[in-house]
Amino acid sequence: MELKDKLLSSFMVFEDRVHDQSKDLNDIRNAAIKTFEQKGFPTKKDEDWKYTSLNALLKHDYSISPQQETAVEFKDVKKFFIHDIDTYKIVFIDGKYSSFLSETTHDGIDVCLMSSALNKPKYKIIIDSYYNKAAKSDHSLTSLNTAFASEGAYIHIPKNKVVEKPIQIVHFSTGNEASLLLQPRNLIVVDENSHVQIIERHQSLTSNVVLTNSVTEIFANKRAIVDYYKIQNDNQQASLIDNTYISQKQSSHASVHTFSFGGKLIRNNLQFFQKGEHIDSTMKGITIIGNKQHVDHNTLVHHIEPNCESHQDYKGIFADRSTGVFNGKVVVEKEAQKTNAFQANNNILVDDKATINTKPQLEIFADDVKCSHGCTIGQLDKDALFYLRSRGIPTKEAKALLTYAFANNVLESVKINSIKTRINKLIAQKLGVNLGFDL
Amino acid sequence: MLHVKNLHASVEDKAILKGINLEVKAGEVHAIMGPNGSGKSTLSSVIAGKEEYEVTDGEIFLNGENIEELSAEERAHEGVFLSFQYPVEIPGVSVTNFVKTAINETRKAKGEDEMPASAMLKKIREKAELLEIDRKFLSRSLNEGFSGGEKKRNEIFQMAMLEPKLAILDETDSGLDIDALRIVANGVNKLRSEDNAVIVITHYQRLLEYIVPDFVHVLHNGKIVKSGTKELALELEEKGYDWIKQEATV
Numbered sequence: 189m190e191l192k193d194k195l196l197s198s199f200m201v202f203e204d205r206v207h208d209q210s211k212d213l214n215d216i217r218n219a220a221i222k223t224f225e226q227k228g229f230p231t232k233k234d235e236d237w238k239y240t241s242l243n244a245l246l247k248h249d250y251s252i253s254p255q256q257e258t259a260v261e262f263k264d265v266k267k268f269f270i271h272d273i274d275t276y277k278i279v280f281i282d283g284k285y286s287s288f289l290s291e292t293t294h295d296g297i298d299v300c301l302m303s304s305a306l307n308k309p310k311y312k313i314i315i316d317s318y319y320n321k322a323a324k325s326d327h328s329l330t331s332l333n334t335a336f337a338s339e340g341a342y343i344h345i346p347k348n349k350v351v352e353k354p355i356q357i358v359h360f361s362t363g364n365e366a367s368l369l370l371q372p373r374n375l376i377v378v379d380e381n382s383h384v385q386i387i388e389r390h391q392s393l394t395s396n397v398v399l400t401n402s403v404t405e406i407f408a409n410k411r412a413i414v415d416y417y418k419i420q421n422d423n424q425q426a427s428l429i430d431n432t433y434i435s436q437k438q439s440s441h442a443s444v445h446t447f448s449f450g451g452k453l454i455r456n457n458l459q460f461f462q463k464g465e466h467i468d469s470t471m472k473g474i475t476i477i478g479n480k481q482h483v484d485h486n487t488l489v490h491h492i493e494p495n496c497e498s499h500q501d502y503k504g505i506f507a508d509r510s511t512g513v514f515n516g517k518v519v520v521e522k523e524a525q526k527t528n529a530f531q532a533n534n535n536i537l538v539d540d541k542a543t544i545n546t547k548p549q550l551e552i553f554a555d556d557v558k559c560s561h562g563c564t565i566g567q568l569d570k571d572a573l574f575y576l577r578s579r580g581i582p583t584k585e586a587k588a589l590l591t592y593a594f595a596n597n598v599l600e601s602v603k604i605n606s607i608k609t610r611i612n613k614l615i616a617q618k619l620g621v622n623l624g625f626d627l
Numbered sequence: 628m629l630h631v632k633n634l635h636a637s638v639e640d641k642a643i644l645k646g647i648n649l650e651v652k653a654g655e656v657h658a659i660m661g662p663n664g665s666g667k668s669t670l671s672s673v674i675a676g677k678e679e680y681e682v683t684d685g686e687i688f689l690n691g692e693n694i695e696e697l698s699a700e701e702r703a704h705e706g707v708f709l710s711f712q713y714p715v716e717i718p719g720v721s722v723t724n725f726v727k728t729a730i731n732e733t734r735k736a737k738g739e740d741e742m743p744a745s746a747m748l749k750k751i752r753e754k755a756e757l758l759e760i761d762r763k764f765l766s767r768s769l770n771e772g773f774s775g776g777e778k779k780r781n782e783i784f785q786m787a788m789l790e791p792k793l794a795i796l797d798e799t800d801s802g803l804d805i806d807a808l809r810i811v812a813n814g815v816n817k818l819r820s821e822d823n824a825v826i827v828i829t830h831y832q833r834l835l836e837y838i839v840p841d842f843v844h845v846l847h848n849g850k851i852v853k854s855g856t857k858e859l860a861l862e863l864e865e866k867g868y869d870w871i872k873q874e875a876t877v
Contacts, residue, residue: 570679572715578675579725579785580703580733589720589728596719623728 191246192228196221198252199335205253206338209307216320220334227328239513239545240455240484245427248397250369252336254282258362260393262289268391269356273606275387276355278341282362283370285339289358298344299355302373305342314344318377322405322433322461329457330431333403337373340402343386347379347409354385354604359402361426363394374404378412385415385604392426404432408440410464416444417607421614422451424479431457438464445602446473447611448483449618459488460498462524467496474595474611476618478507478538488517491524491554500531503595506542517549518559525554531561536568536594538587568594588619628653628824629674629793634685636673643669645849646685651793654821658835658860659828661846662868667828668712670846671795675709676702689793703729704736706792706823710782710799717769722781723751725769726788733789754787758814775802783814790818795826800834812837832864845871 189197199221208214229246230237260281269277276299279289285301292300298311305311306319323330341357361368370390378384392398408414420428428451434442448454460469475483489498504512514533535544548561568590576586592615602608616623629651636644643666651657661667673680674687676699687694689705697705717725731741742750755765758780770778779799786794796815800808815838819825827838835843835857843859844851845868852871853859863871 569715571713572717574672574675574677574679574699575711575715576717577699578677578703578707578709578711579729579789580700580736581729582700582732582736583698585728585732586700589717589725593717593719599719623724 191250194250195252195332196225202253202336210312212316213306213319217335219325220331223326223331224328224335227331230328236486236515239511240453240482242453245399245453248367248399250367250399251365252369254365254368256364257284258282258364260286260289260360260362265289265360265391265393268358268360268389270354270387270604270606270610273604274353276353278355278357280339280359280372282360282364282368283339283372297346297349297351298342300342302340302342302375303338305375306338311342314377318405318407319375320405322407322435323403323431324433324459327431327457329401329429330403333371333373333401333431336371337403340373341376342374343376343384345378345382345384348381350383351385354387357386357388359390359400361392361396361398363392363396365396367397368399370398370400370402372400372402374402376404376406376414378406378408378414380410380412383413385417387417387419387607389419390422390426390428392423395423395425398426399429400427401429402431404430406432406434406442408434408436408442410437410439412437412440414440414442415603416442417602417604418444418446418456419610419614420446420448420451420454424450424452426451427453429455429457432459434460434469436460436462436464436467436469439466440464441468441470443470443472443601445598446471446485447614448473448475448477449614450477451481451483453482455484455486457486459490461490462492462496462498465493465495467493469496469498470601471500472598472601473502474598474615475502475504475506475512476591476595476615477505477510477512479510480508481510482512484513484515486513486515488519489529491518491520491527491529493523494525494527496524497528498530500533501598502533503598504533504535504544505538505591505595506535506544507538509539509541511542512544514544514546514563515549516547516561518551518561520552520554520557520559522553525556527554527557527559529557529559533563534594535563535565536591537565538568585621585623588616588621588623591615591619628690629826630688631674632686632688634670634673634687635683636669636680637683638669638680642683643680643849644673647849647851649844649851651824651826653792653824655842656819656825656827656838656840658840658843658857659826659846660830660843660860660863662872665846666849667846668797671709671797671826671828674795675699675707700732701736703789704733708786708789708791708794710779710786710794710796712798712801714770714778714782716771718771720769721766722769722784723765726751726785729785730788750788754784757787757817758784759810760784776804776807779803779811780807780814783811787814787818792823793826794818794823795828797828798830799827800829800831808834809837832860835860847871
């Protein structure tokens with residue numbers, strides 16, 4: 189059976205099983221599955237999917253809602269956490285919440301589970317106001333997630349709270365199923381003047397096939413600050429479609445840093461909506477891949493009101509036969525005067541067979557704005573390489589240093605030092621060098 | 628130390644060096660002067676092993692060994708050092724970490740252990756003092772946002788740390804004010820010994836007042852057309868290069 193048909197028929201069983209308390213939620217699901225039924229999986233004929241094909245991924249016979257629970261020892265997965273600082277943790281194993289590995293809280297803030305939030309009356313106000321309000325209802329993969337959404341992270345920070353501890357959202361898959369489809373759903377609501385930092389990671393623990401179709405909605409209310417870090421370093425048979433929607437109110441700052449170093453196929457759909465003045469949206473990324481890996485960044489910033497800024501800076505390093513896509517869309521509405529929108533996408537092709545397709549899209553309807561965009565595709569500078577080698581540094585290490593130097597400025601805006609250190613280590617690991625110092 | 632025999636080199640099929648002969652012995656300082664485009668920087672790059680240049684004829688011996696087959700890094704491990712005219716900026720990598728990497732990679736290549744951290748620190752302090760470099764400078768990203776003078780001083784600092792047998796200073800004086808020139812020259816002079824040699828490539832006689840050469844060579848159109856002692860540099864300063872060019876054509 190085709191995956192689409194399998195999903196459609198599973199939906200009926202699923203619906204009976206989840207037994208939603210609220211009629212609203214039930215309506216949302218039903219609308220979503222209809223959208224998915226109409227649209228199906230995107231194909232290369234869709235302009236937005238021209239360079240990314242899901243065909244190979246859709247051929248597997250995925251287990252859609254595994255019931256078996258698997259225990260994972262902390263010592264075996266410790267390395268996938270940022271563990272040298274104190275954090276809250278919301279951890280899932282094969283899509284199921286692991287209370288053993290998690291550290292949640294209700295002390296002044298809510299850092300807990302989507303399954304609770306969707307069903308318990310005390311969360312109803314927030315769910316009614318925010319759930320599925322930022323996610324695009326006409327997007328087929330997002331709709332697929334919405335139809336089946338039952339678990340994920342729920343984070344609500346009431347106003348005037350600076351959350352000192354970062355929150356880690358980690359999804360493990362154990363390989364219990366030959367191939368597994370995961371559809372986590374996260375909701376993050378940050379009220380006025382509050383500040384939160386979140387780290388998200390998807391990690392497969394075996395080489396079995398995993399496809400994750402994740403949806404995250406983030407709401408940054410007035411003057412809120414939200415910093416989000418995505419560490420994508422999964423193994424060769426794991427693929428990720430990440431759909432993240434960020435809705436911002438007046439004077440809020442939201443940033444998303446995406447570090448893509450591993451996985452078979454990664455597609456990041458990242459969309460910012462600026463619904464107020466003096467908003468700052470930042471999205472940055474470092475992609476370093478090789479083999480036949482594929483990473484696709486599809487971004488949108490929607491400037492709706494005046495006096496806002498957006499900053500985009502994506503660096504890509506592609507080796508072997510890897511392929512990259514960057515499609516960055518900036519829309520500036522007629523009312524959005526005095527917008528400052530910056531976009532940069534710089535790429536290095538390490539090998540002849542590597543590919544990058546980069547496409548900036550600017551749609552500007554206001555006349556008093558500052559918008560810049562630039563994309564480059566190049567190779568490591570030979571003179572620079574000679575300089576390093578003439579100091580006795582072997583070619584491999586010299587290339588690593590230059591690659592690091594090329595990507596480095598993306599790390600400047602990372603506010604958590606432990607993440608910076610971790611990313612530096614992952615970069616060195618990815619480039620296969622040990623330079624004797626932490627970059 | 629260095630023996631260059633009938634060296635011909637070209638880049639993209641354009642001949643630049645057309646038969647260079649040069650012998651530099653341990654303990655000596657040689658100056659190579661010449662007008663723009665005469666091949667000075669090419670000569671230094673070829674000796675240091677830049678692959679974009681093709682050696683079409685002739686040989687380069689370092690301590691009796693033909694180094695033709697050695698890569699740039701292997702030449703560095705054998706003790707060749709080139710101070711660049713335009714050093715490269717490496718954001719995110721500090722001067723200290725860069726120098727540590729260079730030293731330890733060289734030691735690794737020789738089958739030696741890494742230099743102990745305390746010894747490294749001591750050496751860094753010593754050499755930084757020699758070049759009047761303060762500590763803050765050492766934690767800055769390599770060459771990023773450095774002034775021309777700081778870049779050159781940093782080159783000589785690396786030379787001091789790596790202690791090469793043969794140091795080639797490619798227009799180290801360009802872009803230096805008189806104070807920076809004095810500091811750089813003083814550093815080079817302190818590093819001179821009976822066991823190492825220095826080749827100074829320059830347009831002007833000015834640097835040679837501070838780093839006094841034993842021999843001066845004039846490069847023109849890919850060949851050494853005149854050699855002499857330090858007085859030759861003074862003569863060039865006075866008369867310019869035209870008379871050399873004329874002599875060469877005769």
